[in-house]
Amino acid sequence: MSNHIELKGISQSFEINDSKITLFEHLDLSIYQGQSYTITGPSGAGKSSLLMLASGLEQVTSGSSSYIQGSQIGPLSDLRTDSGFIFQQFHLLPELTAINNVALPLKLRGDNQALVKAEAWLNKVGLGHRRDHKPSELSGGEQQRVAIARALVFEPKFIFADEPTGNLDQASANEVANILFDCCLENGAALVLVTHCNELASKAQHTFLLANGQLITKANNTQEVLSC
Amino acid sequence: MLATNFMLAWQFYMQEFTQPHQRLLRWVQGVLLLFIVTLSLSSHSIQEYLQQNLQGLLGADAVISQKQPLSAEQLKEVSLFVDKVAMTQQIQTMLTYQGNWQQAQLKAVDHQYPLQGELVTSTSLQGIGETSLSGPEVGHMWIDARLMASLSLDIGDEISIANKAFTVSRLLQHEPDRLMEGHSVAMRAMINASDMQQLGFSNDLIRYRYLMNANTQQIDELIAWQQENLPAAVLHHKQGKHPLALFWQRTENFMGLASIILFFMAAIAIEQLSQVFMRKEQFFSAVCLSLGASKSTGIQVSIYKWLIGILLLIPIVIVFSTAFHWLIINFLKETFVNLAWQWQLPSMFKPISFVIVVFAIFNAPVWFATYRSSIAQQFRGKQTVISHWLSKLCSILALCIVAFVYSDNGLLTLMMVSAIMLTIALMVVISWGSLTLGESVTQHVSGLFPFALFMMKQRLLSKSTQILGIGLCAFLLLFTLMLLKDLGASMSAYQRQHDGNAFISQASQKQMSFVEDWSEEHNIRIRQVKPYMHAKLIEVNGQSLAEFSDKPSESLATLSKSIRLHWSKTIPTNNRVVEGRWWQEKNTNWQQVSIEQEVMTDLGLQLGDELAFFINNKSYTFEITASHEFKPGAGSITFWVQMPPSALTHIQASQYYMASIELDEAQWSLLAPLWQKFPTLRMVSLKEITQRFDKTLAMITKVISGFSLMIILLAGVVILASINALESKEKKKNSVIMSFGFSRATCLKLNIIEWLVTAFITAIGAILGTYIAGQLIYQSQFSLNYNPNFIWLALTLLMILSLTTALGVWASRSSLKSSIRQLISNT
Structure with a gap:
């Protein structure tokens, strides 16, 4: 049995000015290594929060979460060393060149x-010729490609990405999305991606819609393709 | 529009009030304002006190003072200018009584004394002072309380000077002309002028002072007459500056050097903080511009916000500086009797305005960068190269203004600034060298340490600014502490080692040959003997000294009086020539001198300049052919001005000697008969030196301790400012590291390693800087041979290492609170 994340009956809520706001209740979700998942939905539905819960960065309000490695069942905190992240703002370190940004997790x-x-990873994302360029000398798409290489270079089993193409134009977004999906597939890593973009969402093997506190599984390639 | 912008500035100021960068800026500005205002208030109190008390304290409208009596003809001429003249004679002498001895200032007064003010005496220690209308009668002596206690005398006792007996009849409480004699802590005794004649002291050992009643016009005439007829005499008058005021002015100027150091640290702190300010102000300005506001709106709001910060700080500074002023006045009451604390609000405005101008210069790069950059640049908040260098230039400009305003001792300031510059250069080299070497050596080694080195090397520019800031603070702190420690320990040790334990500051030829015979007879070792004659510098290149140099300095103050002119065939063993050439034996030119290097710098003298000295009523011109400096290790008797021995055949003047001798415990009792025979022999024992030294040291300790506290406070602020400047970058770095699957503990470990490396580089830099400053300043300014204690230095290194690391890690705790969630939400 491959490694996977198991979320059962999870709920997430928080309090603002004495009033309780519930993002979602009683959700079930399983994420398997080697598969790709996208979560779409309107703003404020709790997509990023679900991503945080799935990656073990936050505790669920109720329900259970576990990380299963073969026959071994452990808490989600065990996932930390096996996971990588990709952000909408890229978050490359500005003082480091592209190659040093990618080498960072390995050096650590x-x-x-x-x-x-x-x-090798820079070549894989098509930026071998920009290895000695600093982030400020790269375009948004190039920066995100460097970020993808950095997230995958230490071979994590799960990749969590929050709106990775949100800051990019259509052409760059497509290019980055293809690289991201291909690299995850090639590396055997699970990809959990939060996005507004249905076109990007359609590239995943499993697509979910989070709306009104419900997580609905959508059939692939059937939804309307919208411009992202 | 202005009112709207002001309201906007107020709103932003309140919003940012609790943010770290604003809090740190308030601390820096507050500490500096407090220091400068307190210093100015204290000095203002002293000056005002002296001004108010001048009339009652001078004892005369004008005083002519010189080493010879006025001739009958001169006295007659003087009488034409002034209404009344009183003469006093003063001599430094050793008084002995029943085996006790004490050096004292013996003053003989004529029947006209006192001319103005009150001569107050009493008949017992606790007695109420009575005003005496004239001085002691013939055969009587009045002495001050300290001398009475020192010699264990009582009223009615008889004391002998050169076999003449005097009855101690009254206790001297106050002499109206005392302050005009200059600041002196010597113990006092007063006799009748007729007795002085009978004691038969050599004329050239006596200082004659003529007290005169004169109006302003008469004083002007007197000044002209004195310059024409008595150029070597010293004339004090009501229109001139008070000698004690000048003494205080010099002390105040010395504190100015402390101000330069504090300003330097403030500049570092503000420079670090300006990185944060620049980002914020540029961003705000960009928002304003994007909303259609003019470019000046952003600048105006920024300036108003800065002004609000300063204005709100002023009341707090006024309250605290008033409290400190009160404490200082109470502390100074020991020196300035009857000095009273007064509320001095108006005198606070000048220093406050001055400091605000300096702060404005420090902050100018932020406004300049906001004004110059485009909207796009402002949104990015990226510092342009111009504003980066402008920031450095502004700091240097502000420091130059401070140095110019406060500097008293040019050489000392130059050395301090050179030491700081060298330390900066050293730390840049050490930072770059050690990080580059460390990174390349550990390139193929795994672990957090190589990674930390790699990261630091990659972020060398921002890291080196932090290292420089902290390193300079550590250097300044270390140097101050070292000075405090070494002034006491090594100076006294040095004196004991080379100078013997008794020091003769003035002996006539007759006295010296007697001392030599006496030493040989009692097997007492004379360590050094050096001859000299009195000379007064009257002209430099044909200009009077006052015209030539009007910048107050220790050298100018000393050269305004008579100095000791030494002659030596070869370079003295405790001197080295730094410029020019020492005279050769066969050289027939006797009109040449060598001047001490610090004096040359202070007065702006150069080789080839011509100096006219007044020696025994005659003027002699010398050319400066060499400049020398003190070389430790061969005795401490050194002279500022030296000439070839061949000059002696052309100059007729009394010759004196300075000497140091070594007495063992049993030989101290031999001094009493020696002084009995030669009461004018100026000799101080080590006991006396130590006492004087300890008193000075206690005073210095208090001053330096207070100053160190200020430096420690500012050093803390600089460290916090440097961390604050890099906080957002650090936060991001930690979050990114955590996104690679690492825990917060890993970030903490990395943080500790980075701070250890930073502390190590700063500690090495600070210690090397201190060593350089020690080598430069100790020898030249304190005549000390700088022998660093390596155990002390190693302990200090360890202390700096642990304190900086601890403070750095503690202050960085907020950057460790970062999380991946922040990266996700940071859109």
């Missing part, structure tokens, strides 16, 4: 081959 792990592997 003490990998002596960090630069060699980083270069």
Whole structure:
């Protein structure tokens, strides 16, 4: 049995000015390594919160969550070392060149081959020629490609991405989306992606719509394609 | 529009009030304003006190003072200008009584004394002072309470000077002309002028003072007459500056150097904070512009906001500086009797305005950058290269203004600034060198340490600014503490090692040959003997000294009086020539001198300048052919002005000697008969030196401790400011690291490693800087041989390391509170 994340009957709510706001209740979700998932829905539906819960960064208000590795069942906090993130704002470190940004997680792990592997990943995302450029010298699409390479270079089993194409134009968004899905597939990593864009969502193997506190599974390639 | 912008500025100020960058700026501005205002208030009180008390304290409208009596003809001429003249004679002498001895200032007064003011005496220590209309009668002596206690005398006792007996009849409480004699802590005794004649002291050992009643016009005439007929005499008058006021002015100027250091640290702190301010102001300005407002709106709001911050700070500064002023006045009452604290609101405005101008210059780059950059640049908040260098330039400009306003000792200021510049250069080299080396050596090693080095190397520019800021603070703090410690320990140790334990500051030829015979007879070792004659500098290149240099300095103050002129065939063993050439034995030109380097710098003298000295009523011109400096290790008797021995054949003047001797415990009792025979022999024992030294040291300790506290406070603020400047970057870095699957503990470890490396570089830089400053300043300014204690330095290194790391990690705790969620929500 492959590694997977199990969320059962989870609810998330918070209080603002003594009034309780419930984002969603009694949701069930399983995320398997090697599969791709997208969560769409209107603003304020709780997509990012669900992403945080699934990645173990936040605790659920009620329900259970676990990380299952083979036959071993553990808490979601065990997922931390096996997961990587991709952000809408890229969040590359501005002082570092592209190759050093990608090499960062490997260097932290003490990998002596960090630069060699980083270069290979930069080539994979088509930025081998921009290895010595700093983020300020790269376009938005290029920055996000560097961020993808950085998130995948240490071979995490799960990738969580929040609106990775939200800051990009249509052409760059498509390019980045293709690279992201291809790289995750190639690496055998699960991809959990939150987006507003239905076109991007359609690229995933599993698509969910989070609206009115309900998580609805959508059949792939049947929804209307909208411009993102 | 202005009112609207002001309201907007007020609103933003209140919103940002609790934010760290605003809080830190308030601390920096508050500490500096407090220091400068308190200093100005204290000095103003002293000056005002002296001004108010001048009339009653001068004892005369004008005083002519010189080493010789006025001739009958001169006295007659003087009498034409003034209404009344009284003469006093003063001599430094050693009084002995039943085996006790004490150096004192013996003053003989004539029947006209006192001319103005009150001569107050009493008949017992606790007695109420009575006004005496004239001085002591023949055969009587009045002495002050300290001398009485020192010699264990009582009223009615008999004391002998050179075999003449005097009856101690009254206790001297106040002499009206005392302050005109200059600031002196010598113990006092007064006798009748007729007795002085009988004691038969050599004329050239006596200082003659002529007190005169004169109106303003008469004083002007007297000044002209004195310049024409008695150029070497010193003339004090009501229209001139008070000697004590000048003494205080110099002390105040010394504190000015402290101000430069504090301003330097403030500049570092404000420079670090300006990075945050620049981002915020530029962003606000961009928002204004995008909403159709003019470019000036953003600048106006920024300036108003800055002004509001300063204006709100002023009342707090006024309250605290008033309290500190009150404490200082109470502390100074020991020196300035009857000094009273007064509310001085108007005198606060000048220093406050001055500091505000300096702060405005420090802050100018923020306004300039906001004004210059385009909307696009402002949204990015990116500092342009011009504003980066403008920021540095403004700091340097402000520091130059401060140095110019406060500097008293040009050489000391130059050395301090050089030491700071060298430290900066050193720390830049050490930061770059160690991080580059560290990164390349650990490139193939795994672990957090190599990663920390790699990250620091990649962020070298922002890191080095932080390292420089903290390193400079550590250097200034370390130097101040070292000065405090070494002034006491090494100076006294040095004196004991090289100078013997008794010091003769003035002995006539007859006295010196007797001392030599006496030493040989009692097997007492004379360590050094150096001859000199009195000379007064009257002209430099044909200009009077006052015309040539009007910048107050220690050198100018000393050269305004008679100095000791030494002669030596070869370079003295405790001197080294730094400029020009020392005279050769066969050189027939006797009209050349070597001047001490610090004096050259202070007065702006150059090789080839011509100096006219007045020696024994004759003027002699010398050319400066060399400049020398003190070289420690061969005794401390050194002279500012030295000439070839061949000059002696052309100059007829009394010769004196300075000497140091070593006495063992049993030989101290031999001094009493020596002083009995030569009461004018000026000799101080080590006991006396130590006492004087300890008193000075206690005073310095208090001043430096207070000053160190200010530096520690500002150093803390600088560290916090540098962390604040990098906080957003640090937060982001930590969040990104956590997004790679690492825990907060890893970030903490990385943070500790980074701070350890930072602290290590700053500590090395600070210690090297302190060493350089020690080498530069100790020898030249304190005549100390700088021998750093390496155990002390290692302990200090450890202390700086742990304190900086602890403070850095503690202050960075907010950047460790970052999370991946912040990265996700940071859209």
